[in-house]
Amino acid sequence: MPASVTPPTDPGRRDDGPPRASRRQDGRGTRDDSPAPKPWRTEGMPEGGDPKKGTNWKWLALVMGLLWLLLFGVMQMQNAANAPREITYTEFTKQLQAKNVEKVQSKGDSFNGTLRADAAYPGEQGVTYKTFTTERPTWAKDDIDAMLKASNATISAKPVAEEASVFWTLLISFGPILLIVGLWILVLRKSRSMMTGGLMGGNKKKAPVDPESVRVTFDDVAGIDEVENEIYEIVDFLKNPDKYRRLGARAPKGVLLAGQPGTGKTLLARATAGEAEVPFFSASASEFIEMIVGVGAQRVRELFEEARKVAPSIIFIDEIDTIGRARGGSRAMGGHDEREQTLNQILTEMDGFSGSEGVVVLAATNRADVLDPALLRPGRFDRTIQVHAPDAKGREQILQVHTRGVPLGKDVDLTAIAKATPGMTGAELANLVNEAALAAARQGADDVTQPFLSEALEKVQLGAARNVVMPPEERRRTAYHEAGHALLGMLQPGADPVRKVSIIPRGRALGVTLSTPDDDRYGYDEEYLRGRIIGALGGMAAEELIFGVITTGAESDLDSSTNIARSMVGRWGMSESVGPVQIYPNEGDPRSAGFSEDILARADEEVRRIVDECYREAVRLLREHRDKLERITAAVLEKETLDEAEVYAAAGIERPSPEEIASPIQGSAEVPERDSAPTRVDEPTRFPDSGEAPQTGEVHTGEATTIGEAPPQVDGPAPAPRPWDEHTGGSHAARPTD
Numbered sequence: 001m002p003a004s005v006t007p008p009t010d011p012g013r014r015d016d017g018p019p020r021a022s023r024r025q026d027g028r029g030t031r032d033d034s035p036a037p038k039p040w041r042t043e044g045m046p047e048g049g050d051p052k053k054g055t056n057w058k059w060l061a062l063v064m065g066l067l068w069l070l071l072f073g074v075m076q077m078q079n080a081a082n083a084p085r086e087i088t089y090t091e092f093t094k095q096l097q098a099k100n101v102e103k104v105q106s107k108g109d110s111f112n113g114t115l116r117a118d119a120a121y122p123g124e125q126g127v128t129y130k131t132f133t134t135e136r137p138t139w140a141k142d143d144i145d146a147m148l149k150a151s152n153a154t155i156s157a158k159p160v161a162e163e164a165s166v167f168w169t170l171l172i173s174f175g176p177i178l179l180i181v182g183l184w185i186l187v188l189r190k191s192r193s194m195m196t197g198g199l200m201g202g203n204k205k206k207a208p209v210d211p212e213s214v215r216v217t218f219d220d221v222a223g224i225d226e227v228e229n230e231i232y233e234i235v236d237f238l239k240n241p242d243k244y245r246r247l248g249a250r251a252p253k254g255v256l257l258a259g260q261p262g263t264g265k266t267l268l269a270r271a272t273a274g275e276a277e278v279p280f281f282s283a284s285a286s287e288f289i290e291m292i293v294g295v296g297a298q299r300v301r302e303l304f305e306e307a308r309k310v311a312p313s314i315i316f317i318d319e320i321d322t323i324g325r326a327r328g329g330s331r332a333m334g335g336h337d338e339r340e341q342t343l344n345q346i347l348t349e350m351d352g353f354s355g356s357e358g359v360v361v362l363a364a365t366n367r368a369d370v371l372d373p374a375l376l377r378p379g380r381f382d383r384t385i386q387v388h389a390p391d392a393k394g395r396e397q398i399l400q401v402h403t404r405g406v407p408l409g410k411d412v413d414l415t416a417i418a419k420a421t422p423g424m425t426g427a428e429l430a431n432l433v434n435e436a437a438l439a440a441a442r443q444g445a446d447d448v449t450q451p452f453l454s455e456a457l458e459k460v461q462l463g464a465a466r467n468v469v470m471p472p473e474e475r476r477r478t479a480y481h482e483a484g485h486a487l488l489g490m491l492q493p494g495a496d497p498v499r500k501v502s503i504i505p506r507g508r509a510l511g512v513t514l515s516t517p518d519d520d521r522y523g524y525d526e527e528y529l530r531g532r533i534i535g536a537l538g539g540m541a542a543e544e545l546i547f548g549v550i551t552t553g554a555e556s557d558l559d560s561s562t563n564i565a566r567s568m569v570g571r572w573g574m575s576e577s578v579g580p581v582q583i584y585p586n587e588g589d590p591r592s593a594g595f596s597e598d599i600l601a602r603a604d605e606e607v608r609r610i611v612d613e614c615y616r617e618a619v620r621l622l623r624e625h626r627d628k629l630e631r632i633t634a635a636v637l638e639k640e641t642l643d644e645a646e647v648y649a650a651a652g653i654e655r656p657s658p659e660e661i662a663s664p665i666q667g668s669a670e671v672p673e674r675d676s677a678p679t680r681v682d683e684p685t686r687f688p689d690s691g692e693a694p695q696t697g698e699v700h701t702g703e704a705t706t707i708g709e710a711p712p713q714v715d716g717p718a719p720a721p722r723p724w725d726e727h728t729g730g731s732h733a734a735r736p737t738d
């Protein structure tokens with residue numbers, strides 16, 4: 001059976017095949033890419049309730065500075081007009097004799113005073129003066145007293161001209177100091193916000209988003225009703241806090257949303273805020289971390305501070321695992337200290353507020369299994385809500401939500417699309433609709449008809465076709481390779497039906513075989529898994545059978561088959577020799593989990609044995625059914641792409657009925673989600689990078705875990721996409737063309 005091309009869903013697909021690429025093209029709310037001063041975004045802030053009062057300092061300083069400059073200027077002008085002029089004693093006596101001196105004040109031999117009428121200032125053309133100062137030579141023999149009296153001047157011992165200038169004097173001496181202090185505060189504030197905000201980017205402040213325009217409600221979230229129900233309690237608390245407070249109940253402080261990417265965790269968090277009509281602060285955990293130790297913690301502090309100011313409110317922290325990994329875990333972002341400090345700050349903040357404040361922290365992760373247990377303790381994220389990929393009904397509802405604003409053709413059958421897309425997440429479905437709408441727009445169509453949607457689905461599932469001409473020999477080899485996958489997929493009892501075989505090059509793949517189940521499957525038995533391995537090796541087996549050589553084209557096939565075999569042995573207890581123990585930990589080296597070299601070596605042997613057996617079986621089956629292989633090859637060479645009916649017809653095999661496929665599974669395997677880390681091919685020992693595994697002490701019932709309908713288990717094993725999802729399954733990597 002062909003290793004199926006994925007419903008392109010899973011978190012960490014390794015190849016760069018195109019189905020993955022479009023995950024983030026959907027509208028992701030109000031996230032924007034412009035540099036923001038704080039690493040979080042806010043929505044639904046009450047009007048005028050911008051808690052960033054601090055920035056007022058800037059204005060204060062600016063205003064103060066301007067005011068001082070203004071006063072200084074005025075003062076200068078006044079000085080220019082009214083400043084006492086220094087005049088000669090001769091000029092003074094002249095004015096006295098002219099009886100033009102009104103007031104005089106003297107101290108010792110210096111005089112200053114005011115004239116009755118402006119007088120021409122000697123020595124400067126066209127300049128007049130009214131106030132003056134002068135110095136009386138000590139040897140002067142004139143009778144100044146008599147002269148003053150004769151001139152009828154008022155004589156005083158108090159300063160005349162400077163009376164008014166006390167204020168100015170003060171201002172002159174303190175103004176600059178005030179200005180400097182103001183500037184200093186401004187600079188301080190600025191540098192602090194640079195540290196905590198725009199260290200790496202600009203400092204543009206983002207205005208709080210208009211509450212109306214961003215309101216997302218539960219109407220926008222489809223197909224995950226059971227999760228909505230769980231979260232509704234929080235909405236209710238935020239809306240009617242008194243109802244709960246009266247009974248002494250506290251709101252949950254933290255809720256962890258766990259689930260693979262694109263399942264709508266962010267959307268759900270926003271909708272929670274939207275439903276409760278409270279401000280929404282969102283940040284990605286990785287954005288807290290910078291190179292400078294302490295910045296992350298500072299940012300966390302500020303975020304909580306702001307959220308508290310406008311409580312009730314919701315804080316959403318995405319990708320919490322980037323900082324919330326168990327301490328000592330590897331692959332942490334940023335420096336170790338920085339990560340830990342940031343995490344500690346989050347824990348401190350959460351400890352610090354009582355639930356009655358009304359700040360609820362929602363966090364999202366797709367690696368709940370690697371989180372630091374400290375995060376999950378009571379009073380922190382003590383509630384985990386599993387958000388699963390939707391089932392067929394859910395997918396249909398999601399398609400409905402996303403086609404609300406799309407004019408659909410009459411022929412569009414959303415139910416059929418939902419059926420054909422097992423494993424796809426909300427984000428992928430949103431993207432599917434968008435791709436179809438884009439294609440329709442490109443062709444100038446009036447509405448989005450079924451062909452557009454089918455084409456988009458093919459593009460999303462298989463990848464966009466590449467416009468290259470393959471050499472005939474290469475094409476033939478690819479045709480046999482894909483036919484091998486397809487035929488084995490059809491021959492395996494209970495395998496997922498083959499949907500499509502194509503030898504049109506897409507992305508890195510030269511050809512693709514797609515097979516998906518009729519219904520969502522949640523668990524897999526050993527036979528089925530072996531069938532997957534046999535199918536995955538079918539391409540390579542066909543090449544060896546027909547051409548007698550093996551090419552590099554089977555790389556991703558080997559990758560996926562090895563991965564399945566490893567999980568069977570090391571995670572799902574399907575090897576007698578190793579036994580029902582889980583020797584491959586979620587992360588890191590199994591040696592560190594305390595397993596002996598001996599058992600690990602045995603596991604390696606077992607993996608080898610399983611893959612060998614499957615390969616031999618693949619070659620045997622293809623040899624036995626060579627006629628069918630030839631017919632499929634001929635058909636795909638002729639038509640390039642075969643759909644389900646065509647490929648079964650070419651092989652002369654009857655398509656299995658849904659009952660045959662979806663047989664109840666005994667002792668099913670939990671299929672883990674995979675880790676997002678790229679697997680290094682050069683590693684001598686590769687451990688399955690699988691994520692969600694049954695927790696220690698967890699009773700595994702062996703029943704298929706359902707996605708969607710079943711009440712989500714809090715910390716139980718999460719059903720997940722197939723571990724081989726990350727590969728374009730039946731497709732094979734491009735061989736070097738030369």
Ligand SMILES: Nc1ncnc2c1ncn2[C@@H]1O[C@H](COP(=O)(O)OP(=O)(O)OP(=O)(O)O)[C@@H](O)[C@H]1O
Nearest residue numbers: 027028221222261262263264265266267426427430
């Ligand atoms: N249940 C759903 N109903 C409607 N739309 C959905 C649903 N799930 C996902 N989507 C669509 O997919 C988009 C992306 O989903 P979202 O960002 O919430 O996923 P996520 O689980 O938070 O992913 P990540 O783990 O990468 O943060 C949403 O904006 C929405 O358009």
Ligand SMILES: [Zn+2]
Nearest residue numbers: 539730731732
């Ligand atoms: Zn292949």
